[in-house]
Amino acid sequence: MGLKPINVLPFGFIVVILTGTLLLMLPFARKSGLSLSVLDALFTATSATCVTGLVVADTGTYFSIFGQVVILILIQLGGLGLMTMSMILFSFTGRKISLHDRMSMAEGLGESRLQGVVRLARGALLVTGLFELAGAILLSFRFIPQYGWVKGLWFSVFHSVSAFCNAGFDLIGGYRSFTGYSHDPYMMFVLMALIISGGLGFGVILNMRQTRDFRRLRLHSKLVLSGTVLLIVLGTIAFLWIEYDNPNTIGGMNLFEKILNSMFQSVTLRTAGFNTIDQLTLQDASKGVGIMLMLVGGGPAGTAGGLKITTILTLLLAARAYIRGQFETEAFGRTIPLEQVRRALTLTLLGVLFLFGMATMLSFSEQDMPAGSLGLLNQLYESTSAFCTVGVSTGVTLATTNVTRVILILLMYAGRVGLLTVAMSLVESTSKKEPVLHYPQEEILIG
Numbered sequence: 001m002g003l004k005p006i007n008v009l010p011f012g013f014i015v016v017i018l019t020g021t022l023l024l025m026l027p028f029a030r031k032s033g034l035s036l037s038v039l040d041a042l043f044t045a046t047s048a049t050c051v052t053g054l055v056v057a058d059t060g061t062y063f064s065i066f067g068q069v070v071i072l073i074l075i076q077l078g079g080l081g082l083m084t085m086s087m088i089l090f091s092f093t094g095r096k097i098s099l100h101d102r103m104s105m106a107e108g109l110g111e112s113r114l115q116g117v118v119r120l121a122r123g124a125l126l127v128t129g130l131f132e133l134a135g136a137i138l139l140s141f142r143f144i145p146q147y148g149w150v151k152g153l154w155f156s157v158f159h160s161v162s163a164f165c166n167a168g169f170d171l172i173g174g175y176r177s178f179t180g181y182s183h184d185p186y187m188m189f190v191l192m193a194l195i196i197s198g199g200l201g202f203g204v205i206l207n208m209r210q211t212r213d214f215r216r217l218r219l220h221s222k223l224v225l226s227g228t229v230l231l232i233v234l235g236t237i238a239f240l241w242i243e244y245d246n247p248n249t250i251g252g253m254n255l256f257e258k259i260l261n262s263m264f265q266s267v268t269l270r271t272a273g274f275n276t277i278d279q280l281t282l283q284d285a286s287k288g289v290g291i292m293l294m295l296v297g298g299g300p301a302g303t304a305g306g307l308k309i310t311t312i313l314t315l316l317l318a319a320r321a322y323i324r325g326q327f328e329t330e331a332f333g334r335t336i337p338l339e340q341v342r343r344a345l346t347l348t349l350l351g352v353l354f355l356f357g358m359a360t361m362l363s364f365s366e367q368d369m370p371a372g373s374l375g376l377l378n379q380l381y382e383s384t385s386a387f388c389t390v391g392v393s394t395g396v397t398l399a400t401t402n403v404t405r406v407i408l409i410l411l412m413y414a415g416r417v418g419l420l421t422v423a424m425s426l427v428e429s430t431s432k433k434e435p436v437l438h439y440p441q442e443e444i445l446i447g
Contacts, residue, residue, distance in 0.1 A: 010417045013049060013078075017413075020045030020074045029067035036062075039402055046409045048074035050416035051303055053168020053273030053391020054382075054408065056398065060171035065154075071169060072158055078416065079165025079198070079303040080128055124202035128164065135160030135194045142187055163194035166303045168273015168391030175398070182276040183257060188264050195272040196232075199298030200224055219334045220310060224299040227309035231296060235266025238289045248281035269293045271304040273391025280378070280394040287381050287394075294388040295352075305389030305415055307351050314344040350419045351387070358411050359383035365403045366396075374399065386411035 023029060024041040036044075040056045047054050048071045057063070059071060136156040143159075144152030155171055162169045170177050181187040197205065207221045214222065239262040243249045250258045261276050268274050269290045282290070297306010318329045318341050329336040359380045366379065374396055382396035386408045397408060 009421055013413065013417050016074065016077055017042070017045045017049050020049060020070060023070045024063075024067060026066075029064060029070060030062060031064050034062055039405060043405050043409055044071065045074060046412050047391070048167065048169065049078040050389050050412040051075055051078045051165050051167040051305070052386060052389040052412045052416070053162075054386055054393055054397050054412070055169070055175070056405065058173060058175050059169050060173035068154075068158065068171065072161055075162055075165050075167040075169060079161075079167065080124060123206045127202055127205050131164050131194065131197050132157075132160045135164060135190065138190045139187075142184070159191075160194060163191050163272065163274065164198040164303065166195060166198050166271040166273070166298065166305065166389070168268075170274065177273075177275045179276055179278065182261055183253070185256075185260055188260055188276065191272075191274060192264060192267045195267055195274070196228065199271050199302060199304035200228065201299035201302030201304070203301050204299055219332055219336075222332050223310050223313050227296075227313050228299070231270060231293065231309070232263065232266050235269065235289065235293050236263040239265045239286055242283050242286045242289070243277075246281070246283060249277045249286075265290075266293065269390060269392060270296060271298045271306055271388065271390055273385075275392050279381070279392050280374075284377055287377055290392070291381060291384045294384045294390045295355075297388050307348055307388075311344045311347050314341055315348060318344075347419065354414060354419055355383060355387045355411070356380075358387070358407055362400075362404050362407050365407065366400060383408070383411060387415040389415045 021038070021042045021044075024036065024044055025038065030036055036057060043054075043056050046052075059068065063071065136153075139160055140152060140156040143155040146152065147155055158169075158171055161167075168177075172178065172180065178187065178191065201224060203218075204221045204224050207218050208225075211217060214225070217225070236259065240250075240258060243251070243262065244258065245251050250261050253261065264274075264276050265286075270293050279287075279290075294305075295307055296312050297308050298304020300308045300310055313331075314329065314336055317331050317336065321327070321329045329338075329341050362383055363376055363379045374394060378394040378396055381392075381394055384390070385392050389412060397405075400408070
């Protein structure tokens with residue numbers, strides 16, 4: 001008997017991660033004379049498949065072209081989703097897409113309805129291809145003059161896919177990410193456009209393609225778009241205010257560069273993992289803001305991580321309704337079903353508890369090790385980056401022990417596959433059953 005649709009996603013990711021680990025362990029996946037442990041190969045494969053971007057071996061200087069291609073394929077698989085990629089195989093083989101396949105695809109795309117899920121998957125493939133092609137062309141105007149035609153084109157393709165899939169892997173070398181481009185507006189605008197596009201979610205992009213009128217968009221699209229703009233603006237203002245005079249980040253830049261780098265920080269922290277300023281030198285207040293942005297993340301059914309914009313906005317709207325004495329949760333003239341409010345609450349509660357529990361374990365395991373000297377805030381920052389599949393690092397990952405790397409692997413996997421999906425996959429039956437027996441109500445004190 002085959003796997004249930006709810007089980008396909010978590011077990012499918014495990015198969016891809018293990019396959020990627022084996023491929024990265026091959027001698028020709030690394031540059032001559034370099035070795036890679038099984039755990040480091042597993043960490044790299046997990047980070048790529050879960051489109052996180054945390055690394056224990058510098059991608060640009062450690063892996064050969066073959067190894068970099070393997071990482072790029074893992075990023076693409078993780079970004080699009082396994083069931084969406086399977087659409088390609090179905091198309092080539094002419095296999096009929098069964099109800100089981102459609103249900104699995106709906107789980108991978110975060111859709112509750114089966115109607116139109118195949119069309120959405122095909123649209124996701126088309127959107128991804130167009131955005132990544134456009135990104136590669138735009139990036140080539142910088143990389144080809146700098147690295148030549150062959151290396152420049154490879155850099156353009158790799159970073160376009162990595163940016164749109166919100167993966168954060170780079171080939172620049174020296175663990176520098178894009179800190180060397182902190183004075184290059186063109187490069188930062190192209191990368192931000194790719195990151196934001198991938199983070200919106202395929203359904204939102206396709207909905208925008210169907211109608212240009214904001215008032216006629218689906219409620220989901222309205223929430224994602226308005227939430228994205230609000231978070232970018234608030235994040236930019238916060239980082240600009242806190243880091244304005246910090247000589248280690250943006251203090252020595254002119255006003256335009258300060259605003260641009262603050263905006264890039266606001267965009268990348270919600271899921272992308274690229275950075276133009278050293279994360280370790282940020283003020284503690286900026287790291288606090290960063291943790292909140294990472295927790296929110298991007299839109300569902302896309303390449304973004306985090307708890308998702310719609311999850312957090314649903315809880316805020318539910319809180320507003322309760323404060324106003326309203327029973328229903330409303331937004332843009334529509335009512336959000338109670339079941340979705342409860343799902344948002346469950347996801348947030350499980351996610352926050354899991355994150356802080358794992359971060360505490362990480363801190364405990366590193367208390368007498370090099371990473372322990374970086375402090376609890378940096379460890380929480382790193383743990384949040386892993387769980388929300390962001391990939392920015394304060395250096396904790398490189399200084400960690402094997403135990404801590406296992407903790408980070410679990411955080412990345414849980415963050416990408418989804419705690420609720422993992423929990424539901426372990427339950428024998430997910431069908432809704434009305435309780436036979438109703439117990440009498442009794443009030444408790446809250447707050």
